[in-house]
Amino acid sequence: MDAPTVSRDFDVVVIGGGHAGAEAALAAARVGARTACVVIDPAAIGRMSCNPAIGGIAKGQLVREVDALGGAMGQVTDVAGIQFRMLNTRKGPAVRSPRAQCDRVVYNREMARRVVEAPGVEVVAGEAIELLVEPGASGGSRVRGVRLGDGSEVLAPAVVLTTGTFLGGRLFAGEWEEAGGRMGEAGAARLSRSLLALGLELGRHKTGTPPRLCRHSIDFDRLEVQLGDDPPQPFSFRTGRLDIEQLPCWITRTNAETHRIIARHADRSPMYRGRITGVGPRYCPSVEDKVMRFADRDAHLIFLEPEGRDLDDIYPNGISTSLPPEVQEEFVRTVPGLEGARILRHGYAVEYDFLKTHQIRADLQVAGVDGLYAAGQINGTSGYEEAAAQGLMAGANAARAAQGHGPFVLDRASSYIGVMIDDLCRVNPDEPYRMFTSRAEFRLLLRSDNADRRLTPIAEELGLVSAEDGERTGRKERRIRAAVERLRSVRQGERTLEELLRRPEVEIDDPAIAAALEELGLAADEASEVEAEVKYAGYVARQAAQVDRMRRLEARSIPAGFDAASIRGLSNEARDRIARRKPLTVGEASRLPGVTPADVQVLLAALSGGR
Numbered sequence: 001m002d003a004p005t006v007s008r009d010f011d012v013v014v015i016g017g018g019h020a021g022a023e024a025a026l027a028a029a030r031v032g033a034r035t036a037c038v039v040i041d042p043a044a045i046g047r048m049s050c051n052p053a054i055g056g057i058a059k060g061q062l063v064r065e066v067d068a069l070g071g072a073m074g075q076v077t078d079v080a081g082i083q084f085r086m087l088n089t090r091k092g093p094a095v096r097s098p099r100a101q102c103d104r105v106v107y108n109r110e111m112a113r114r115v116v117e118a119p120g121v122e123v124v125a126g127e128a129i130e131l132l133v134e135p136g137a138s139g140g141s142r143v144r145g146v147r148l149g150d151g152s153e154v155l156a157p158a159v160v161l162t163t164g165t166f167l168g169g170r171l172f173a174g175e176w177e178e179a180g181g182r183m184g185e186a187g188a189a190r191l192s193r194s195l196l197a198l199g200l201e202l203g204r205h206k207t208g209t210p211p212r213l214c215r216h217s218i219d220f221d222r223l224e225v226q227l228g229d230d231p232p233q234p235f236s237f238r239t240g241r242l243d244i245e246q247l248p249c250w251i252t253r254t255n256a257e258t259h260r261i262i263a264r265h266a267d268r269s270p271m272y273r274g275r276i277t278g279v280g281p282r283y284c285p286s287v288e289d290k291v292m293r294f295a296d297r298d299a300h301l302i303f304l305e306p307e308g309r310d311l312d313d314i315y316p317n318g319i320s321t322s323l324p325p326e327v328q329e330e331f332v333r334t335v336p337g338l339e340g341a342r343i344l345r346h347g348y349a350v351e352y353d354f355l356k357t358h359q360i361r362a363d364l365q366v367a368g369v370d371g372l373y374a375a376g377q378i379n380g381t382s383g384y385e386e387a388a389a390q391g392l393m394a395g396a397n398a399a400r401a402a403q404g405h406g407p408f409v410l411d412r413a414s415s416y417i418g419v420m421i422d423d424l425c426r427v428n429p430d431e432p433y434r435m436f437t438s439r440a441e442f443r444l445l446l447r448s449d450n451a452d453r454r455l456t457p458i459a460e461e462l463g464l465v466s467a468e469d470g471e472r473t474g475r476k477e478r479r480i481r482a483a484v485e486r487l488r489s490v491r492q493g494e495r496t497l498e499e500l501l502r503r504p505e506v507e508i509d510d511p512a513i514a515a516a517l518e519e520l521g522l523a524a525d526e527a528s529e530v531e532a533e534v535k536y537a538g539y540v541a542r543q544a545a546q547v548d549r550m551r552r553l554e555a556r557s558i559p560a561g562f563d564a565a566s567i568r569g570l571s572n573e574a575r576d577r578i579a580r581r582k583p584l585t586v587g588e589a590s591r592l593p594g595v596t597p598a599d600v601q602v603l604l605a606a607l608s609g610g611r
């Protein structure tokens with residue numbers, strides 16, 4: 001290759017402008033780093049590869065946490081949303097999650113605008129083809145920037161990889177197969193080779209998308225309607241109220257005829273022919289997978305969701321497929337309401353490289369390559385929300401490292417973000433990792449309503465949110481504390497209102513309780529937080545005690561040059577795992593596979609200078 005034409009210096013380079021890349025660039029810039037966002041096509045910043053829906057169970061909590069840390073996803077959703085729903089309202093507050101169907105064009109445009117206009121971010125159009133490295137302090141390498149396809153170099157002491165499904169991407173539908181990152185966009189094979197050359201281990205994952213249907217070809221009169229909440233609740237703690245007209249979604253079902261056609265052609269799906277070897281998400285199977293694996297089921301639900309306010313595209317949620325186009329046409333038309341459906345774009349699958357996560361540390365730095373961070377689909381996760389949350393953390397950490405500050409790590413008791421990153425560091429997911437509420441052991445503490453109270457004070461200290469955001473959260477905290485105190489002090493007969501509210505059948509809008517709280521003027525979400533705090537006080541206290549124990553271990557940091565190999569008393573496996581992974585804290589070490597409670601005691605003693 002010719003000598004580089006230009007080389008430019010930044011504090012942080014983010015490679016990619018998807019959901020992880022956009023939040024990474026914005027977070028790095030918020031904490032004061034001069035940030036380059038290198039992206040193959042700047043118009044694709046914030047593009048939604050699959051359904052333009054944000055949130056959902058557990059994913060909604062992640063978005064609220066991203067928002068509480070000053071991220072953009074919640075606010076962009078409030079601008080682009082066309083239908084808002086709170087899921088699980090009949091279940092406990094711990095598992096209530098917001099979800100919004102968005103206009104994909106508005107979402108893409110709004111996110112791209114924010115990144116392009118963000119002070120401190122420069123968008124650089126180009127394909128990153130090679131990581132530039134030099135020998136590192138600890139025997140490995142240290143990153144110093146990236147080389148682009150045109151030979152130019154973008155230099156920085158910290159680089160964040162957020163390449164999504166693009167690394168070594170291949171697209172499939174039936175017998176058709178082509179290299180690509182997603183439909184209509186080229187993949188990025190050269191960067192994969194650069195990662196392999198650094199000695200990093202890559203795996204293969206796959207995912208898929210359904211055909212898109214033309215709105216005018218669907219007979220909606222025959223279908224069950226699903227409406228949004230009235231009034232809609234905004235995603236962002238910073239959005240006052242949503243004044244929008246919401247669009248309906250619809251529900252239909254596959255049937256025996258649909259299944260017969262799919263089963264007849266299943267061997268033409270590239271997965272069944274063994275052409276795709278990557279592992280796909282078990283919880284989000286293709287329709288051919290569902291039909292073949294659950295042969296006893298005579299119907300599968302399909303949610304028909306608009307992709308935008310003025311768009312003709314309808315997303316049929318539930319029939320992701322990589323069957324040949326003519327088979328997609330045939331089976332879709334067997335579904336009630338879709339008899340005359342026209343397909344605008346056919347479904348397909350994508351298989352891509354990801355970084356095996358035993359190489360990821362708690363600050364999302366890649367072990368062995370100092371200054372290199374990774375976030376999003378490249379870390380073996382799936383989903384916009386998982387990507388955005390990691391992007392924010394990786395961007396903030398890259399910026400802090402470039403500024404000479406220590407890592408910013410959230411623990412499992414603080415957030416779903418902490419749970420996800422800790423999970424990724426501990427085990428290599430054997431399928432694309434997606435967030436579920438069941439992954440969080442402290443879910444009563446990690447509600448979507450209190451994400452700001454949990455995280456905004458920390459974010460304010462790091463410069464991730466404005467002082468105004470900090471003050472707003474402080475005022476909310478004080479109002480909630482005052483409300484709980486009020487319930488504790490006002491009596492109704494034998495018992496206080498706090499005791500009354502603990503009874504399962506009593507809710508926060510009970511007349512006596514509402515009257516006592518009236519003058520505090522609580523917003524609806526504040527009232528529901530008061531209810532959760534009072535009703536679940538016993539569980540919350542138990543979880544808080546476990547959190548205390550866990551945090552004592554998390555607080556014991558392991559110094560950078562710590563030599564695990566020389567510690568007598570550690571099991572061979574623990575010694576090996578700790579030496580290879582270089583955990584940042586005893587807490588992180590304690591969760592490595594093969595590290596026993598006895599090893600943890602030895603480690604604590606060694607760190608205290610004992611034997």
Ligand SMILES: Cc1cc2nc3c(=O)[nH]c(=O)nc-3n(C[C@H](O)[C@H](O)[C@H](O)COP(=O)(O)OP(=O)(O)OC[C@H]3O[C@@H](n4cnc5c(N)ncnc54)[C@H](O)[C@@H]3O)c2cc1C
Pocket residue numbers: 015016017018019020021038039040041044045047048049050051126127128129162163164165166167181182183187188191207208209284320348349350375376377378381382383384387388
């Ligand atoms: C067909 C398909 C179906 C999917 N289905 C689902 C689903 O059903 N459920 C689900 O949860 N998720 C699904 N996803 C995944 C979802 O889109 C991702 O989880 C999410 O977009 C990940 O965000 P990201 O930022 O990691 O990557 P992406 O959104 O993929 O963004 C990657 C970005 O990196 C840029 N880029 C890549 N390589 C380079 C390079 N070398 N140089 C410069 N820029 C580069 C790209 O241009 C792009 O901007 C699907 C994805 C695809 C493609």
